[in-house]
Amino acid sequence: MAMNERCVVFPALHNEGLEKQSETVMSAATLSPQRKFISPQPGDTIETIAARELPDLALEEAVSQLTSWNLHIFLMRSPHGLITGSDVVFLEPPQNAS
Secondary structure (H helix, E strand, O other): OOOOOOOOOOOOOOOOOHHHHHHHHHHHOOOOOOOOEEOOOOOOOHHHHHHHHOOOOOHHHHHHHHHHHOHHHHOOOOOOOOOOOOOOEEOOOOOOOO
């Protein structure tokens, strides 16, 4: 080490009290339930997703539901309703805030 270089020595870090603090942080970081969603498969349209993911509903009703739950795709996209592989398509309505 050259004479003009500085050497910084840090004191040892103590773990005292960190365990209790860590437990508090972990309990505060509980994840909330999330809406069910998919990433579209190649060639997917809203109709193919509706038929595959909501088979218990009539196709027209399933498409209407998906459209209302995915306004980020259907209001701001040109061409209207274009679905890409990077989209997040929600398969259920937004959950109520609790």
